[in-house]
Amino acid sequence: MKSLLVLLILFLGSVLQVNAQDYFKDFGKLSPEQLKMTSSSFDLTADAVVLFDVGKSRFVRTEYGFDVLFERVTGIKILNEAGKKYAEVSIPFYQEGTIQEKVEVTKAVTYTIVDGTLKNTILLNPKTCYEEKTSENWKALKFAMPDVQPGSIIEYKYTVLSQYHFNLRDWEFQWDIPVLYSGYEVRMIPFYEYTWAVQGRTSLDEYTKHEDKLGLEQEFFGAKFNDVVYKFGLKNIPAFVDEEYTPSREDDIIKIDFQLSAFYHLNGAKIKIMTTWPELVNDYLKNEDIGRYIKKSKNNADKVLDPDSLAGRTQFQVFNYIVNYAKDNFKWNHENSQFANKSPADLQKDKIGNSAALNLWVVGALQQAGIESYPLAISTRKHGKIHTDYPFSSAFNSVVAYAVVDGKPILVDATDPYCPNTRLSIQCMNDKGLLIDKDNMKWISLQSPSVSTLSTSIKIDSIGKDQHATVIETALDYEALYYKNRYANDKDLILTDLSKKMYQVDESSLKFRYDLDRSHPYSYLYRLSNKSEIINSKIYVQPFLREVFHENPLTQKTRTYPVDITYPVIRTYRSEIVIPEGYKIEFIPGNSSLSDELFDLEYSVMQNSNNVIVSLSYSFKKSVYPPEEYARVKTMFDRIVKKGSEKIVLVLK
């Protein structure tokens, strides 16, 4: 877990070192160090270096109130060919309803530098700035800096004028390349109060606060005030590196987030936006697209649910009927939100909705059927973890249903139709969620309550020039979910995957057990033949064929982020090898076992008169392994690969 630094705006922190340079005024002043630079002092592999990246947000008066003006100036030194891509800039902005953001590139220059000397200065041609519509409400202003060579420095500044006050523009200190200085200045006015949180660092190199008495005193409907200026800065920030099996960039990048926590009326009344989690719960319950949506869902469910399927059934049957109804009838539009994107009536009509529309409908329907149920606000894996000491609704990006059935709590997500009704889908399994219950607000763990198992049974029953085997693969819980989502009843896809293992599969032998009952396992059976491995007239039999990992999936030497394997797993293999007529065993591998707080592994060989039974089981006991445990996880995989490929040697009697 990365540390989190939370500062409240009312908190008068000690004044730290101030970076006195004004990067906006100094645009175009290149220092000898910048001209001569050929690499980053703290990252020799860097393709480019951010020399400075400075932002400012302030409130500007408009006819009706205030807009927020964001200004930014950035300078980048390009070090090699691969670094040229940092000379392509894209500035996202939002336009919808009353919010019509405007972007203006005020100046952008490429400085050509050869052997530490400035050779040429080229201005960006405004005609080469383009506006792209990236989605319904988002646009991006894009430009590529001209004449960029290794050694060049590019500088650009732009402004974004926004009517959006709820979140001030956040600031990412960290880039994919090293940053020498990154600073953000926010000029506050007395009408808005913000809370902010710094992620990825426990302290800042620069943090100051002062009232701008030198600036013009401002007036708004008779109230006189000066801006209060906050500055945040960091120096020498290493490049952000994406690693394999990392759930969320959002969790790890060094940044500062701002949230409106209150605003003041001119009469002095304070309107709190957010102070505590319980208040958030209350707001949610009153919200049109959460609490009220649930109420409407109750009515809607009353109309559509079949009374015969509800009456005289056990609570669990009713629960299943309702969740099945939602999964069978509504499709998820692949958007996550805490707020339903349409009314329950429209959901019935359109058959498609966002995560809140589906799951809050389930909450309403369960309540209507007399089952205790609440919304559970969550943050999905891609959205990052929730910081419980930072109570804002933006901590969440989705909602699932929490139900109490026969006295036991069950978490439900209707977005994945194959998911067992008593399980969350994979994307929801991220740390914890907030129970939206007025009387009993609490945090609920979203980790998988059970261990998923995947078992392979093999019988190698005929060994000659070729060997023949029957294989049964059985998956339970999340492992079953994986197979259902991948294969469903697509026989061809199963066969294609098997042929990639270089198996010769008898197609007519492939049978699978798969039905719509979401709690059932997924399993399939097939017969295959392979060439036997015969060396110097000895037969080498690989008991587990090509079923076990034959390469370590972790290739990095070290790691800075946790390894996230999503849910705990037990994997078991069992192989029975029938010894062919005229042969005897020359060699069998030794037993092996390991058991500690992180993993279990057991490998055993049992020799009978005419057969050998080999078993391999292993389990990963945790869902997430911290970086300190990376080496052990990697070694564990090495061990699995090694034991999984052990062979038995048969010789002629």
Add this chain to the structure above:
Amino acid sequence: MLYKFSIIPKYLFTIFLSIGFHQCFSQKYDAELINRQTIIEASDGKLVETNFFEIQINNRSGDKYTEISIPFNKLNKVSDIDASISDNYGIEVKKLKKSDIIVKSENSAISFFDDNYVKEFTLRNNTYPYTLKYSYRVEASQFIFIAGWSPVIDTDIPTRESTLNLSVPSGYQINYNCNLVDQPKIDSIPGVTYYSWHASYKNPLKPETYSPALKQFLPSVVIVPKHFTSELIDGSTESWEAYGNWNQLLMNGLDDLPLAEKNKIHALTDSIKDEKEKIRMLFHYLQDATRYILVSIKTSGHKPYPASYVAENKYGDCKALANYFKSCLSKINIKAYYTTINADDVIDPIIKSFPSPQFNHAILFIPLKQDTLWVDCTSNLAFGYLGTFTQNRLALVMDFNSSSLIKTPALSFEELLESRNIKVKLNINKTIQADFMNTYHGDKYELFSYVLTELSESERAQYIRKKIAETGLQMDSYSIVAPERDKPEINLKYTASSDQLLKEYGDESLLQIIPLDFKFLEEPKKRKLPVQVNYPVYLIDTIEYAIPDYYRINSVPKNATINSKYGEYQVDFMVKDQSVSAIKKVKINSGSYPLVEYQNFYNFILSMDESENSFYISLTNK
């Protein structure tokens, strides 16, 4: 401890056998295109196209075919979008509202900015099957294509019935090419001529390993006007010369190099005598100074940005960079020809009898007295190296009144050689360490040059660890040696280790010879497409094993040779004292073979693969 491990598998084995398995049934398609109708009215300066689709959605997986995306841009305006869904009984259950349509920029992976947009919508039902019907109208005033039409909307789903109707004023001349579609029915009334094509797509196809471009196996009709006006210039598709002339006229006046740039060109080349060396010098300047950025706006996609644009910004797309370089060369009196080509790994033949824009890339053709040069101006590779994307195919070399199709040279075995020198040590703990020194040409030279110059250090490390490590080996450290300029060759050195390749079985140990990997091939009974090997494969491995003194070498594998019309394979083993060496050579010829020959081709690759996985050195403890 959660379970007693050894019990589970047995338990599962019996329980699921006793419940019994269902026999798999061949699954019907997730969706089917029931009908597609396209009606086009074309005349000088106006094209109106009406499209109607009827798609039956059979199951939940088929819902994705209701996510409709209609492209448009400033030249092709889309209107009158209408859509509805009806249930299994044909009763309409929902109609598209205008507010359901979303407009956004088209996502394009290759362009930095693109002014193509899409109109998107989706409609769905919750009982299956159901039917989505939708229609829309496209209007264009400038066009080179009347239709690029196919009954196929997605290669995974079949099309039952599809028609294309075209009406043109009498006397309006068109050219068309039908691929796997019957010739049209032609009718006329006074003043109007009607053409009508019918097609279906019964058996969905997927691309396969070493197969020709899938496009060739899909029915399609391409129609172009014999005479057209685009970018305000009259053009013709009567012949390649005529089409080339239009393209040449488009480029009129685009060689506007600023004076400073002209001076720079002279300064770089005036002291050089040899023409080829002058070109090389300028090519290096082009490579060093410019970068590839595609910005496509408001044009038909055929007109390059002027040379001044590249001179100012030092970036451009293939057309802009080719035009710029051509302009540079003309300033020192070297004639280069603007050339369009269909760039892809898979060679997709040009239809010679159908002059039309069949290309996606622009390069230069430069005939010299002694030599002929082909130059890809977007390339960071060696001067004069064309690469696997453009080799061995027809390209349209343009010149006034003499544009013609000329074939680019084919890459030879030597130009594709991939050789590896591997030295293997055995450690006392049964692990092995292998030092690789690989020299790549051809496709891997292109790939690693890209990896070296375009990826960051961490991306490069991830990529190489994933892509390069051989079966059973883990890479410990690597280095790419930057290639010598203009030498189409790159070296990759790395050290890898393995606890997989040396295994102990009692007194005996088996050491597996590091195998070569071959591409995955479909089983012959499943193969649907013929074979096309676009360029040859040539691999040479030299592996030396130093066997420690505590082992006695029991046996080494027998030499192997396979000769076939598809290529050659040879492996020789040699033992000298405590060292064993293996020399492997693989050649796969380029060529095209019909489907009936697939079994033979498959057997050739399979027998090499089996051979590669059967080589072991047997050792016993002394």
